[in-house]
Amino acid sequence: MNRLTRIAALLALAVSGLASTLAPVQARISIDLNAPTPEPMPIALPMFLAENGEAQQYAQALTQVIQADLEGTGFFRAIPENAHISRISNFDAPVAYADWQAINAQALIVGSVNASGGQVVVKFRLFDVFSGEPFGEGLQFAGTTDGWRRMAHKVADAVYSRITGEGGYFDSRVVFVSETGPKDQRQKRLAVMDQDGANVAYLTDSSSIVLAPRFSPQGDRILFTSYSSGFPSIYLMDVGSLQMRSLGEQPGTMTFAPRFAPDGQRIVFSLERGGNTDIYALDTGSGQLSQLTNSPAIETAPSYSPDGSQIVFESDRSGNQQLYVMSAGGGEPVRVSNGEGRYGTPVWSPRGDYIAFTKQNAGRFHIGVMRTDGSEERLLTASYLDEGPTWAPNGRVLMFTRQGAGAGGQPALFSVDITGRNLKQVPTETSASDPAWSPLLP
Incomplete structure (x- = not known):
């Protein structure tokens, strides 16, 4: 890929977003960004599931970028994965809310990745742990493998926006x-x-x-x-x-x-x-x-x-x-x-x-x-x-x-x-x- 093609791909990459069938629910969790001393919200972000072998290289990298975006705001704190009681083994499995409540997670982010033929599909869901309900709709993003970081930023933007009520800014240059x-x-x-x-x-x-x-x-x-x-x-x-x-x-x-x-x-x-x-x-x-x-x-x-x-x-x-x-x-x-x-x-x-x-x-x-x-x-x-x-x-x-x-x-x-x-x-x-x-x- 030459320099012009690479720059054009980075700046104008097409990433689609498709809503899942989850109905939006009004959840209780939120962060007041203007509070004098807001405490970072503890969240659980298990590593995204790789749905096939080709997705393995993207699943961990996507999760790390999402965590870095959210923690970089100063308003979120990811609970270390070794403290998790539940393990996510299936994107569609019911959430064991009591396990996440036990480690004081206020929000849970569950995601999966599928990669094939130069294309990546990323799905995620956000859950309000203490109300025991999904927070808004699940979302799906699709694009080329060159754009996997953009998909991670889009997931972080969606999580940030839903919890804070503010617009996102991670998917930007x-x-x-x-x-x-x-x-x-x-x-x-x-x-x-x-x-x-x-x-x-x-x-x-x-x-x-x-x-x-x-x-x-x-x-x-x-x-x-x-x-x-x-x-x-x-x-x-x-x-x-x-x-x-x-x-x-x-x-x-x-x-x-x-x-x-x-x-x-x-x-x-x-x-x-x-x-x-x-x-x-x-x-x-x-x-x-x-x-x-x-x-x-x-x-x-x-x-x-x-x-x-x-x-x-x-x-x-x-x-x-x-x-x-x-x-x-x-x-x-x-x-x-x-x-x-x-x-x-x-x-x-x-x-x-x-x-x-x-x-x-x-x-x-x-x-x-x-x-x-x-x-x-x-x-x-x-x-x-x-x-x-x-x-x-x-x-x-x-x-x-x-x-x-x-x-x-x-x-x-x-x-x-x-x-x-x-x-x-x-x-x-x-x-x-x-x-x-x-x-x-x-």
């Missing part, structure tokens, strides 16, 4: 900048991976500096800034073919910090001309360009609201970096950041309820969130350098770049819940920066 070499001779390439760091594929070579990649709302295209011409310019890449074209190119200007509008047809970005930087919008089909701000200040890092009606951006028009919100068509902006320090890289939550940002104050960098009117500001992290947050598709988790001090301080990707809990590093093959989360994959 992250585009980022892969960095190698010493700090004074940095080589940067665009790369894409599963949200848990697996299945890395490289989209560009290291012949020129690349920055700030951003997925389209459909996940089929990526915007980024490249220095291939010697000056920053915006490019649009098709993720299936890796074909690229320049956008918004204006003689004597620099363009950077692009983002898609929710309709996927327009982009918003910064354009510098004659020493002045303003925000512009571009229709990617017609090429029509519209200037949205006209100020002597530096105005950059624009991000649309989910309904496309507003744009948040950073500007130093008040003397230092602050956050402003304006109509998507331009007009007089309203300042929404009010705390001490400087604010930048704002990005609107996909749920529309928060704006995430980078804050610099008293020699420290923070990732934070605030309501869209600037109220309820909450700082989630603090370090030598944290910057560039991106939202998970469900609006519950943020990923960002963290870098340490000194020559040995390499950039890495971290994630954190919007409550500030569960801060952790995201594994990557190389140093990494500028993450951008995709929508949920189809």
Whole structure:
């Protein structure tokens, strides 16, 4: 499989979902994700059953990915299999609820795998142990063997959603900048991976500096800034073919910090001309360009609201970096950041309820969130350098770049819940920066 075919398969893999005949039941178990100190829910996740010999290699791997997804949220704890009293030997066998109650499992996940001729079929059921009832419908996912990890993520998404009431985010991808070499001779390439760091594929070579990649709302295209011409310019890449074209190119200007509008047809970005930087919008089909701000200040890092009606951006028009919100068509902006320090890289939550940002104050960098009117500001992290947050598709988790001090301080990707809990590093093959989360994959 060549590089283009592999990337297309990873990004556009078809996985079907078929409901079983189980009727949905209203179960009692749930997790309040906003509780001050939620205890991880103990769950039982026996290894999925292999229905045939070819499925053996996938059954354990699928189970491990599902467990890693759920435990990685900080809201679930899998009970070790050696503590299980019951053993699952048949996907359709009745559940011995008393055995699972005895080890304090609140939820039980039972699954099976069948593999044949390059195809994998995964089935699972979720049970509320203490009510002694199935939790929702059983589900079946089918796809190619290359997509077994996606099926595991889809199972984890279904379990997470049913128990928490929130949308899932495991079956998604992250585009980022892969960095190698010493700090004074940095080589940067665009790369894409599963949200848990697996299945890395490289989209560009290291012949020129690349920055700030951003997925389209459909996940089929990526915007980024490249220095291939010697000056920053915006490019649009098709993720299936890796074909690229320049956008918004204006003689004597620099363009950077692009983002898609929710309709996927327009982009918003910064354009510098004659020493002045303003925000512009571009229709990617017609090429029509519209200037949205006209100020002597530096105005950059624009991000649309989910309904496309507003744009948040950073500007130093008040003397230092602050956050402003304006109509998507331009007009007089309203300042929404009010705390001490400087604010930048704002990005609107996909749920529309928060704006995430980078804050610099008293020699420290923070990732934070605030309501869209600037109220309820909450700082989630603090370090030598944290910057560039991106939202998970469900609006519950943020990923960002963290870098340490000194020559040995390499950039890495971290994630954190919007409550500030569960801060952790995201594994990557190389140093990494500028993450951008995709929508949920189809």
